[in-house]
Amino acid sequence: MTSVLEAKEYIKSFYFKYEIYVNPVMKLLLALLTFLMINRNMGYMEMLNSFMIVLMAALVCSLLPWNFIVVAAAGFILLHSYALAVECALVVLAVFALMFLLYFRFVPGGTLVVLLTPLLFSFGIPFVIPVAVGLLGTPVSILAIVCGLITAFLIGHMEDNLALLSAQDAESSSQKLRIMIDGVLENKSMLVIMVAFAVTVLLVYVIRRLSIRYAWTFAIVGGILANVILLLVCELLLELNLSVVWILVGSLVSGLICKLIQLMCFNVDYERTEMVQFEDDEYYYYVKAVPKNLVAIPEKQVKKINTQHKKTSVKPTKKVNTINTSNGVSRTAPRSSKENQTSK
Amino acid sequence: MINEERVRLMTRMASYEKRDGKKHLGAVSYFRSDYISLQILKTVIATTIAFGILFGLFVLYDFELFMHEIYKMDLLQFGKSVILLYLIMQGVFILITYVVYLYRYNQALRSLKRYHENLKKLYRSYDGKEEAPEPAGGRKDS
Numbered sequence: 001m002t003s004v005l006e007a008k009e010y011i012k013s014f015y016f017k018y019e020i021y022v023n024p025v026m027k028l029l030l031a032l033l034t035f036l037m038i039n040r041n042m043g044y045m046e047m048l049n050s051f052m053i054v055l056m057a058a059l060v061c062s063l064l065p066w067n068f069i070v071v072a073a074a075g076f077i078l079l080h081s082y083a084l085a086v087e088c089a090l091v092v093l094a095v096f097a098l099m100f101l102l103y104f105r106f107v108p109g110g111t112l113v114v115l116l117t118p119l120l121f122s123f124g125i126p127f128v129i130p131v132a133v134g135l136l137g138t139p140v141s142i143l144a145i146v147c148g149l150i151t152a153f154l155i156g157h158m159e160d161n162l163a164l165l166s167a168q169d170a171e172s173s174s175q176k177l178r179i180m181i182d183g184v185l186e187n188k189s190m191l192v193i194m195v196a197f198a199v200t201v202l203l204v205y206v207i208r209r210l211s212i213r214y215a216w217t218f219a220i221v222g223g224i225l226a227n228v229i230l231l232l233v234c235e236l237l238l239e240l241n242l243s244v245v246w247i248l249v250g251s252l253v254s255g256l257i258c259k260l261i262q263l264m265c266f267n268v269d270y271e272r273t274e275m276v277q278f279e280d281d282e283y284y285y286y287v288k289a290v291p292k293n294l295v296a297i298p299e300k301q302v303k304k305i306n307t308q309h310k311k312t313s314v315k316p317t318k319k320v321n322t323i324n325t326s327n328g329v330s331r332t333a334p335r336s337s338k339e340n341q342t343s344k
Numbered sequence: 345m346i347n348e349e350r351v352r353l354m355t356r357m358a359s360y361e362k363r364d365g366k367k368h369l370g371a372v373s374y375f376r377s378d379y380i381s382l383q384i385l386k387t388v389i390a391t392t393i394a395f396g397i398l399f400g401l402f403v404l405y406d407f408e409l410f411m412h413e414i415y416k417m418d419l420l421q422f423g424k425s426v427i428l429l430y431l432i433m434q435g436v437f438i439l440i441t442y443v444v445y446l447y448r449y450n451q452a453l454r455s456l457k458r459y460h461e462n463l464k465k466l467y468r469s470y471d472g473k474e475e476a477p478e479p480a481g482g483r484k485d486s
Contacts, residue, residue: 090404094397101390101397102437106444174407181405 004263005295011264024062031061031069034115037122038076041155045083048076070111077151081158085165087173088158091180095154099147110144113137117148118155124246126152127254130197131223132261134204135216142198149197153190157183189240196230211288213270220258224251267293353466360459368452380445387441388434395430 015022035054043049057076061069074096082089104110113133120126129148133141158165161179164172184190200223208219228251235242268290276287371379403410 091401094401097397098394101394105386105390106440174404177404178406181401 002295005267005293008264008267009295027064027066027069028058028062030115031058031072034069034073034119035076037119038073038080038155041122041159042077042080042084044080048079067108067111070115073115077155084158084162085176087176088165088180091177091184092154095150095184099150103143103147107140107144110141110147113141113144114148114151117145118152121149121152125250125253125257126193127200127224127227127251128257130200130227131204131220131254131258134201134223135208135219135258135261136265137201137205139202139205142201145197145201146194149190149194150184153187154180154183157187188238189242192231192234192238192240192242196227196234199230200224200227213273216262216266217259220255220262224255224258227251269293347469350466350469353462353469357459357462357466360455364452364455365459368456371449371452372456376446376449379449380442383445384438384441387437391434391437392430395433399426 032054035057039049039054047053057072061072078089078092078096081092113129117126117129120128129145133145157180161183164179165176167176203226204219204223207222208216210218212218228247231242231247232244234240235244235247269292270290272291274289274291276285276289278285278287374382
């Protein structure tokens with residue numbers, strides 16, 4: 001525990017010291033991961049698969065605000081969809097436009113959740129998102145998760161229906177549109193995961209705000225359990241073809257990651273809880289104060305055990321030439337080796 | 345000698361100016377009703393475009409069937425139901441906009457008030473040699 005707290009303090013002090021460099025590096029890494037994930041799952045446009053292009057786009061993103069990564073990622077998805085079929089690009093564009101017009105206009109700050117949802121989906125641990133959002137955010141972020149899930153499932157849907165969507169005959173144009181729209185509207189798995197995630201966010205948010213001991217731990221455990229139960233029940237009732245192993249293992253890993261988030265963001269010592277009361281003219285106050293666990297960073301001191309042997313040596317003095325300039329100011333210049341030799 | 349209290353105040357104010365200050369100043373430079381009306385106008389435009397996209401997708405979903413049925417259907421009734429849906433969507437989003445931006449305006453007003461209190465404290469710490477300026481913005485409707 002102490003080592004985790006020390007690590008937290010190290011990270012904090014490192015971040016405050018090098019914030020100006022850390023932020024662009026983090027943006028670069030996130031953009032790089034996002035673009036590589038998109039290329040791995042889609043990759044229909046050969047040109048975009050080049051690592052140099054990905055790196056250049058990520059570098060540009062690292063210098064611009066966080067929101068630009070979302071715009072660039074949307075551009076990547078759109079171009080890949082266009083390479084697959086114009087109809088796909090049309091539907092993807094419509095979905096992104098709807099997200100922007102109806103959601104991001106109100107909550108411009110939720111872009112990180114939108115980015116991380118498909119990213120963690122591709123890593124197999126999407127269950128981190130609802131619990132982390134419930135712990136650190138507000139229920140409004142459910143809409144950001146929904147947007148992220150739609151994007152993730154849209155990418156997956158294109159991959160699943162690759163043969164139909166890449167058919168060249170003109171007659172299949174309306175069929176392609178229908179397949180794409182069905183991918184958004186009639187995807188039962190997506191709807192079930194959306195509901196499960198929304199319930200998890202609400203549950204975690206409510207529990208972690210309770211004035212009880214170990215509220216965050218209960219919130220994490222409750223959230224993960226609720227998520228697993230909801231998904232398993234829906235799987236049994238609706239036959240969604242969700243992998244049970246994926247749900248269980250993914251939830252376990254997600255729980256561990258959320259515990260780490262708790263250690264980093266909310267680390268209190270419930271044993272030292274104080275209950276105080278006081279009053280002013282209008283109210284009586286019954287206050288519960290829970291102290292934070294704080295650890296000072298240990299300062300490393302180097303002790304010299306071996307005694308240093310002093311060597312008596314003559315320091316070579318550097319000889320310099322004095323040059324008189326026209327304005328009377330004397331300037332000094334080191335002697336050339338040739339001059340040194342002649343002077344000897 | 346560094347006045348720690350003054351440095352603390354100035355740091356807090358500079359941090360606010362850098363983060364939310366500009367946004368809040370932009371909001372409270374309007375009257376409350378003007379600010380909310382402007383946001384509602386933006387929402388009406390955004391929702392109209394969004395409805396257009398949704399309607400377009402609805403038509404394109406089964407374009408052949410739609411073109412086949414368009415001659416048979418009661419166009420007046422169809423138009424009425426489309427307009428009704430459009431109005432419901434507009435109503436919902438206008439309501440959301442009103443609630444969200446009213447809350448944001450009030451929050452901006454509160455934050456700016458706190459900022460001006462800090463500003464006054466800062467002027468007072470200079471022995472009251474200079475008068476603190478009047479707070480800008482945060483005007484109430486007449």
